[in-house]
Every structure is written in structure tokens, then in C-alpha cells.
Amino acid sequence: MIPVQGYTGARVAVLGLGRSGLTAARALRAGGAHPVCWDDNSDARARAEAEGFETSDLSRSGAFDGVALLVVSPGIPHLYPAPNPYVAAAWAAGVPVDNDIGLFFRSFATEDWSDYETPPKVVAITGSNGKSTTSALIAHVLETAGKSVQLAGNIGRGVLDIDEPDDGGVVVLELSSYQTDLARALTPDVAVFTNLSADHLDRHGGMGGYFAAKRRLFAEGGPDRAVIGVDEAEGHYLANQMSEGAGDDRVIRVSSGQKLTGAGWMVFARKGFLSEYRKGKQIGSIDLRAIKGLPGVHNHQNACAAYAVCRTLGLAPRVIEQGFLSYGGLPHRSQIVAEAGGVTYVNDSKATNVDSAAKALSAFKRIRWICGGLEKEGGVSALSDAAGAVVKAYVIGREAAGFAIQLSGVETEVCTTMEEAVRRAAAEAEAGDTVLLAPAAASFDQYDSFERRGEDFMVQVAKVTGAA
Structure with missing residues (x-):
């Protein structure tokens, strides 16, 4: 651990008690500070209290009296699309705001x-x-x-x-x-x-x-x-x-x-x-x-x-x-997960936006493309120009039909679920094809992270290739 320097004896507020927030609280305590922690999630507060941390509602009047610093977890928006009320309260009290990277x-x-x-x-x-x-x-x-x-x-x-x-x-x-x-x-x-x-x-x-x-x-x-x-x-x-x-x-x-x-x-x-x-x-x-x-x-x-x-x-x-x-690649980033019958299966679940998906599509020749999910601002119609190597797209997600409509010039099939998309792509793939998961969208309509989405893809691939 890297003990936080410069706050010995000081009260430091910590907002957000996920991985980075709770670690920041530990590092502050290791450096001699007194962390005062808060998270709107009661389970997160309970985990902090189990480690002996003080928890205190930072929205109450006077919550920042005597506080030297507010440490905000990176996942919490602080300015846009609207100022975070806890952060705004720190501003009003003249309390500096930082995150674990700054510390x-x-x-x-x-x-x-x-x-x-x-x-x-x-x-x-x-x-x-x-x-x-x-x-x-x-x-x-x-x-x-x-x-x-x-x-x-x-x-x-x-x-x-x-x-x-x-x-x-x-x-x-x-x-x-x-x-x-x-x-x-x-x-x-x-x-x-x-x-x-x-x-x-x-x-x-x-x-x-x-x-x-x-x-x-x-x-x-x-x-x-x-x-x-x-x-x-x-x-x-x-x-x-x-x-x-x-x-x-x-x-x-x-x-x-x-x-x-x-x-x-x-x-x-x-x-x-x-x-x-x-x-x-x-x-x-x-x-x-x-x-x-x-x-x-x-x-x-x-x-x-x-x-x-x-x-x-x-x-x-x-x-x-x-x-x-000797570099083997990262999970969920152009990760080759199986090769069967001359067909390569690639997990690029981390391709969560249009640009990263376009780059994945440029890396292979004959592609059976599994895409879709929670669309980001601007939609995905721009991917039609990048899909020259796509033989067919198999679209997943709760809004799969709307996603598919945007892919003009690309043959599409609305599958909705990962299981159906992998099954259909594998059934139609020929030797030399690549079945590529490159969603061009966030995962949160069906999964809690891109990692869970990629893991589901690998489970379904194992089923159709007989590796399960």
C-alpha cells in the first residue's frame, strides 16, 4: 500500500466506497489521517464500518466542518451533466476536492x-x-x-x-x-x-x-x-x-x-x-x-x-x-478464445464504442459480427462504412431491432441474446471465417460489465465448439 502523505491527524472525507474509494480510505488511515466515509449504498457503508471506518452522511448541514479534503471515487460524476451535490457542498465550504490518483x-x-x-x-x-x-x-x-x-x-x-x-x-x-x-x-x-x-x-x-x-x-x-x-x-x-x-x-x-x-x-x-x-x-x-x-x-x-x-x-x-x-493479449480485447472447424472466435467485448469496434472490424477478413447493447450518443450508423469485411451481423441487446436498422448495407439478424447470436453465427460460419464479438455499445442493458458480457460469449462459444 502507498500511505497517503500530508494529512496526518486531519479529517478527510471519502465519497464512494467501491474499490478505489475503500482503498483510498485505507491508504489515508495508513498515512495517519482520519477518513470520514460515505456512500449512498448501505451495503458499501457496512463494508467500510466493518473495517472500523467512521461513516457520516455528507449531505447533512455542517458535514464539511473541520474536513481538510474530499476524495471522490472516479466513477462519480462531479461537474457534468450536473454538479454532484456532495461535491458542490465541498466547494461551498472551501474544501479541496481530489481523487485517489491525485493522492x-x-x-x-x-x-x-x-x-x-x-x-x-x-x-x-x-x-x-x-x-x-x-x-x-x-x-x-x-x-x-x-x-x-x-x-x-x-x-x-x-x-x-x-x-x-x-x-x-x-x-x-x-x-x-x-x-x-x-x-x-x-x-x-x-x-x-x-x-x-x-x-x-x-x-x-x-x-x-x-x-x-x-x-x-x-x-x-x-x-x-x-x-x-x-x-x-x-x-x-x-x-x-x-x-x-x-x-x-x-x-x-x-x-x-x-x-x-x-x-x-x-x-x-x-x-x-x-x-x-x-x-x-x-x-x-x-x-x-x-x-x-x-x-x-x-x-x-x-x-x-x-x-x-x-x-x-x-x-x-x-x-x-x-x-x-510472447505477449498473449488481454481478456476481452481481440482475445482469440477458440478455433474450431477452421473458424476463429474472437472476444472483443471491450469494443464498447463505434471507434473501437471499427478498429476490431478492420483486423479480420471474413467476419460473422456479434454486436449490439446499450447505444452511446451518436448511434452506430457510422459503422456501416467500416463493415466491408462483415459477412453478416448478429445483433444482441434489448434494442437489437433498432440497432440493426442503423447498419445499412449489412445483412443482419436480430438475435437479442448472446446464446442465440453465437449459435446462429457458428451454424452459418465457414472455414476461414471469424466470429467476432465487437459490440460497439455498452453492456448495461443485459450485463453489469463488459467483462461479464465477454465471459458469456466465451461460455456460449465453448458450447458450440464442444469445449464446454
Whole structure:
């Protein structure tokens, strides 16, 4: 655990007692603070009380008297679509508001580091798509290279729940916009921006607010090195903001699909080959085509970002390549779950928006596409242009018929349930086909998470392939 520094003897309010909130309360107590906890869910309060934490309704008059800080769990909206009443009460009382990410960056470094030969480093990854794969891939490559590494944040453990780092240790953090938006301290050694596409717009008051939340990772603390995907205008803007000139190699620009030129540090992938250029000269390359854990152009972008991070941490290209070759992929992200009768079954339940689903559709040739769920703002009609490799779509979800209507030019079948969709896709699939779950929608109409949806897909695949 990382004990929270700076609040010894102080009363600190904690709002939201899920994984990150309860961990924050523990870390505050470990640092000598007195947490005062609240959650509207009585079961969550009971769990906190069972650990000896004080609970107190933060909506009551005077609730913030004598409180030094309010720590808000990232899943709780604080400003949009409307100010959270608890957060507004803290504002009115003049109480600073933070989250567990801010507490982590304020508490990570300790006096013990003066005895270390190599100070620990933090790599933080944000963006719309590819964060999890990029984070896991970086951690995997570092581990295979013999480095001490911990994976945390939006993936793996909570940030305050990790172990205090070893000499030369690296902490790899996946950070969502929910986590970067409110943190009062953001000071990674290396910051990564993968890409940007519309998502969580209600939470951030629109696309500008969403990008601003991501940009805070770079603007608030000034990382020693920034790895920035420049396949969208926002990435170009951010790279320009962070750079002092064309040859400034504190910024590493990465791309998938275009050759990058210039005097700076570039990593890009084209036609399945990753290339590293510095000062106009190629100094490294990797053939990504045979790496099964990284299928498709979107994963090649993730590979470029991970490669750039590992290079800035001192790893040689061949060492990174060996790590890539042994990477098995993440559950629910382009995860090959079965191969039977010449048909490949792929679980990409994490493709919860249009952009990530489009990238999944570009990774395979003949696709039996399982899609649908709780639609996000803007609908899914734009996916018709990305569905050229789709033989047929099998639509699930409570609003499956409405979802199917938007897929003009694509043969569709309304299945509603995962069981029926997998059964029908498997029955019609031919050798060489890929049955792909890439929902392009949230899971909450039928499942409590994208993980549960992906697990159901795997159960149904096991049934039709005889592996159950």
C-alpha cells in the first residue's frame, strides 16, 4: 500500500466506497489521517464500518466542518451533466476536492528513495482506445526484460493498493478520463496519449471537455517524456503543445498507417512493420504481422506506443521484440478464445464504442459480427462504412431491432441474446471465417460489465465448439 502523505491527524472525507474509494480510505488511515466515509449504498457503508471506518452522511448541514479534503471515487460524476451535490457542498465550504490518483502522485515518492541507485518511475497511459492493451504490453515487455514492474489504475490493482516500489521499479498506470479529470497532482515520468474518439461526452460536457480531461495528464505535471499518437488532430495539437521544436525528442510521435518524418523521435507502423526513426534515420524495426497477441492496425498503434515507452526506459529494440512475441493479449480485447472447424472466435467485448469496434472490424477478413447493447450518443450508423469485411451481423441487446436498422448495407439478424447470436453465427460460419464479438455499445442493458458480457460469449462459444 502507498500511505497517503500530508494529512496526518486531519479529517478527510471519502465519497464512494467501491474499490478505489475503500482503498483510498485505507491508504489515508495508513498515512495517519482520519477518513470520514460515505456512500449512498448501505451495503458499501457496512463494508467500510466493518473495517472500523467512521461513516457520516455528507449531505447533512455542517458535514464539511473541520474536513481538510474530499476524495471522490472516479466513477462519480462531479461537474457534468450536473454538479454532484456532495461535491458542490465541498466547494461551498472551501474544501479541496481530489481523487485517489491525485493522492497517489502526492504520496508515491518517499525518503527511502535517497538510498536507491535508480529512482522508481511512473508511466501513465490515457486515450480513448488501446489504453489497457498498451499498458499491459508495456508491463509485459518490462517483466520479460527482468524489470520490477507493477500494473495499476484502470487495470490491475488500485493505485494506492500497490506495493512500495523497489530500487529501479516501474509503475505502469492506465488512467481513464474519469481519473485524470479531477486529480490535483499528475506527475508521471512518461505520459502516453493513444488516440481520441467520442466517448463519455455526457460526463465531460462534450468533446472539448473530454479532450481537456485527457490533456491534463500532460499539462498539469509536465512529464519528462511524452509519447503521443498523432493520427487525430487532437494528438497533433498536444504534441505541438509539449514540444519546443521539430528536433525536441522529449516528445515521441507515434502513428499507425502513416510514415512520420522530421528531425524528432518517431515510431510508426505501416503494412505490419514498426519503424523507429530519430533525427531522420531509422534505428529500429519489428515485423508485427506474426504476433498473434496484437492483431490489426489498432493493435499496431498500441505496439508503437509501448515500444516508444520501453525505448525511453532504456530497452533495446530486440529486447522489446522478444517481449512482443510472447505477449498473449488481454481478456476481452481481440482475445482469440477458440478455433474450431477452421473458424476463429474472437472476444472483443471491450469494443464498447463505434471507434473501437471499427478498429476490431478492420483486423479480420471474413467476419460473422456479434454486436449490439446499450447505444452511446451518436448511434452506430457510422459503422456501416467500416463493415466491408462483415459477412453478416448478429445483433444482441434489448434494442437489437433498432440497432440493426442503423447498419445499412449489412445483412443482419436480430438475435437479442448472446446464446442465440453465437449459435446462429457458428451454424452459418465457414472455414476461414471469424466470429467476432465487437459490440460497439455498452453492456448495461443485459450485463453489469463488459467483462461479464465477454465471459458469456466465451461460455456460449465453448458450447458450440464442444469445449464446454
